[in-house]
Amino acid sequence: MGACALLAASALLAGCGAAEEQLDPWGTGDVITGAGGSSASGVWTGAPGSSDGSGSGGGGWPSGKLGPPYPIVLAHGFFGFEDFAGAGYNSYFYNVKYTLAEGGEVVYTPAVDPFNSSTHRGAQLLARIEEILAVTGHEKVNLIAHSQGGLDARVVAHERPDLVASVVTVATPHQGSMIADIALQLVAHDSLQDVLDDLLNAIGAPLYDQIGNETSVFASLEQFSSPGIAEFNARYTDAPGVFYASFGGRTDRAAGGSDCKTIDTVPFVAQFDEGFDPVHPLLSLTETILDGGFGESIPNDGMVRARDTRWGRFWGCLPADHFDEIGQLFGQSPGEGNTWLYIDFYRSVIERLRQEGL
Secondary structure, X not given: OHHHHHHHHHHHHHOOOEOOOEEOOOOOOOEEOOOOOOOOOOOOOOOOOOOOOOOOOOOOOOOOOEOOOOOEEEEOOOOOEOOHHHOOOOOOXXXXXXXXHHOOOOEEOOOOOOOOOHHHHHHHHHHHHHHHHHHHOEOOEEEEEEOHHHHHHHHHHHHOHHHEEEEEEEOOOOOOOHHHHHHHHHOXXXXXXXHHHHHHHHHHHHHXXXXXXXXOHHHHHHHHOHHHHHHHHHHOOOOOOOEEEEEEEOOOOOOOHHHHOXXXXXXXXXXXXXXXXXXXXXXXXXXXXXXXXXXXXXXEOOOOEHHHOOOOEEEEEEOOOOOHHHOOOOOOOOOXXXXXXXXXXXXXXXXXXXXXXX
16 A cells, blocks of 8 residues: 555656757757756757847846746746657647747746656756756856745756756745655555665656666655754855746635735735635645645645745745646636636746836
8 A cells, every 4th residue: 555655646746747859949840858867969050040039139147148037937846848759749748838928928848757856857957957058148047936846946056056047936945745744654664665766767768768877766755844944054055146936836725824924925826825725636645644634724735835936035925726837637627716827927037026126
């Protein structure tokens, strides 16, 4: 039963999607992508343009690089992948990249190991960002990240703050997740953990176009655990000069309460403060666990409590579960009676970053 519970937790933390291949924004058909630390293929090496919304034009920035508006990098969470079973139609941030690109934004969706610590994944993400900046000619990127991707983004910002303008996280377990603590208790023996890691790698090989040789679901879960996240937060402190903001999620028709209150209200979240979200059936068990049981209601998105998602400026709670936040499954609506739209949310986040001069 423990193994089944752990595999279920792994799938649920995923957000169920693929990190897309990113064609270069100038339409050459070249790709900046990568998983498991792989190199990008077909990196575009032409001069960046200044008339397509990708930058301020050549020459105007002291470093010789292009200044704001900076490119957007969407960082996927736990279980994120590049090409699921060769299908090529499902992406982690479902259709977000293409919709934003239609509005003139330059957006990249690099892939990192589906299962690993954020120290490992963050190093992979940093390598992708260096490639992206070499392509676009910009000085920095804006990182918008979901779930574990937010921890990866913090690693990048800590290690190379000169390359990061902002880190905006959505449902990231900055203070850990009870689900990880429970999963690790269910499968406490090291030998069983090794067997499950091997099993997930064996299952993952035909489902992922690439998978890291050192992929480990337990490295992720241990990082999300109470002791693991304390160690992570002590090591990866915020970098001066980087803008940090965060969002939580709430579902099961729960109101936000004090856990969702913010002194820095943004209209595109505040307008949904009275809205409710029906929990996805796949998240109902974990939502109930996080909710606190009878007599208590702790807002959460089915995987992470809202109180644990705060980092930097807290911009409030979305009426969405862990799947809804990225348009999963397959772009379906967040549920009956819920008018919140994930595509509009990501547009609004970018508009807010532009208002901040990023």
